[in-house]
Amino acid sequence: MRLNIPQIPARWQDAHAHHRDRLERQFAILAAWAMLATLLAYQFSHALRGVPVADASGLDLLLRAPAYAAALVTLAGHYTGRPRWSAKAFLRLMSLSLMFTVLSLFLLYYQQAQAGLQQISKGLMVAFFGVTLMTTRGLRDWLLQFLLPLLLFVAAAGVLAIPLTELGPYLFGPGVVLVVGLLVSEALRGLSVQQFLSEQALKEMATTDQLTGLLNRHAFLPLIRQEIHQAERNGQHRFSVILGDLDHFKRVNDRFGHETGDRVLQETATRIRACLRRGDALCRWGGEELLILLPGTGVRGAREVGRKILAALADQPMPMKDTRQQQTISLGIAGYRGDTSPEALIGRADRALYRAKSQGRNQLAVALAAPAGGDAG
Numbered sequence: 338m339r340l341n342i343p344q345i346p347a348r349w350q351d352a353h354a355h356h357r358d359r360l361e362r363q364f365a366i367l368a369a370w371a372m373l374a375t376l377l378a379y380q381f382s383h384a385l386r387g388v389p390v391a392d393a394s395g396l397d398l399l400l401r402a403p404a405y406a407a408a409l410v411t412l413a414g415h416y417t418g419r420p421r422w423s424a425k426a427f428l429r430l431m432s433l434s435l436m437f438t439v440l441s442l443f444l445l446y447y448q449q450a451q452a453g454l455q456q457i458s459k460g461l462m463v464a465f466f467g468v469t470l471m472t473t474r475g476l477r478d479w480l481l482q483f484l485l486p487l488l489l490f491v492a493a494a495g496v497l498a499i500p501l502t503e504l505g506p507y508l509f510g511p512g513v514v515l516v517v518g519l520l521v522s523e524a525l526r527g528l529s530v531q532q533f534l535s536e537q538a539l540k541e542m543a544t545t546d547q548l549t550g551l552l553n554r555h556a557f558l559p560l561i562r563q564e565i566h567q568a569e570r571n572g573q574h575r576f577s578v579i580l581g582d583l584d585h586f587k588r589v590n591d592r593f594g595h596e597t598g599d600r601v602l603q604e605t606a607t608r609i610r611a612c613l614r615r616g617d618a619l620c621r622w623g624g625e626e627l628l629i630l631l632p633g634t635g636v637r638g639a640r641e642v643g644r645k646i647l648a649a650l651a652d653q654p655m656p657m658k659d660t661r662q663q664q665t666i667s668l669g670i671a672g673y674r675g676d677t678s679p680e681a682l683i684g685r686a687d688r689a690l691y692r693a694k695s696q697g698r699n700q701l702a703v704a705l706a707a708p709a710g711g712d713a714g
């Protein structure tokens with residue numbers, strides 16, 4: 338069932354899965370406590386509700402056991418970390434066990450104590466509403482959590498020779514609640530998706546460069562800081578940065594206009610991205626400067642990546658107005674050498690870049706190691 342819930346763009350799927358898991362986890366805890374409280378209330382309120390105890394031998398309690406167990410397992414999973422199931426699994430476990438409990442109790446009461454059926458039907462309403470709120474993932478969830486248990490219920494009624502027409506009046510109210518609950522559940526899901534999309538759009542605006550779609554400085558510096566921390570903890574950890582600056586880019590703007598310059602920047606970003614691995618990060622550091630982080634890669638590897646980038650630009654001219662022109666880049670490479678801050682490391686890459694520029698451009702230069710007490714380019 339869908340109420341025009343917006344689609345999640347492919348690039349946000351992972352983030353959305355994480356967001357949904359967090360929400361479902363919170364909801365599972367709330368649902369587990371609510372289920373436990375409701376079960377206990379129904380367990381001990383027969384006299385108050387005028388419902389006769391269906392089975393003195395304890396079958397009644399046995400049928401409630403799965404729902405109690407599911408709520409307790411969910412709470413244990415949350416408070417002790419065991420079992421480590423996903424929130425989706427806990428929610429499914431709770432809703433299926435609750436459906437089993439209420440439907441089998443319904444059959445038991447029908448067979449043994451018909452007088453209490455109106456009250457049991459109210460219990461069904463509460464349970465159906467609770468379960469609809471737990472079906473947070475649309476149609477497939479709904480089929481699994483309602484249709485399957487209801488089919489089993491119909492089959493069980495058949496085996497026990499209970500005519501469904503007699504059960505109808507007691508199931509009408511719960512059926513209505515089921516539909517209302519589904520609408521509420523879908524509306525809540527829609528709200529949660531909307532909230533995720535607007536938060537994500539804000540986050541993306543704050544962390545990415547609008548022209549190229551690359552990370553901006555603000556988002557990039559923490560990534561380098563993280564690598565430095567990792568290298569400080571683990572002496573074996575290597576990583577490098579490459580600072581790139583387009584050659585004679587001012588001429589492109591002057592000759593072909595700013596719009597063409599913008600497109601060249603976008604094309605450059607795309608070509609460089611294609612030279613990198615999935616875990617590498619690329620950032621627009623400034624106007625026509627790009628900064629690359631290569632985790633797990635020493636200077637030798639960074640040189641190779643640098644050569645690939647030089648070729649990716651120089652070997653294939655870029656469209657500029659009605660012509661195609663060669664656009665080259667110069668690169669400064671710095672491997673981590675005990676630098677204590679991102680700025681120190683980038684400073685070394687910047688001085689290497691300066692050398693690459695002064696040696697004729699369209700080439701790379703590697704930064705020297707930082708001498709003790711300072712850093713050299």
Ligand SMILES: Nc1nc2c(ncn2[C@@H]2O[C@H](COP(=O)(O)OP(=O)(O)OP(=O)(O)O)[C@@H](O)[C@H]2O)c(=O)[nH]1
Pocket residue numbers: 548582583584585586587588590594595596597598599602623624625694698
């Ligand atoms: N189109 C466009 N141009 C930009 C952008 N950001 C910076 N620039 C231009 O990049 C050019 C940088 O010029 P310079 O710093 O003189 O360097 P260069 O011409 O690339 O020469 P070298 O770096 O010495 O090879 C300037 O013309 C800026 O206007 C942008 O977002 N779009």
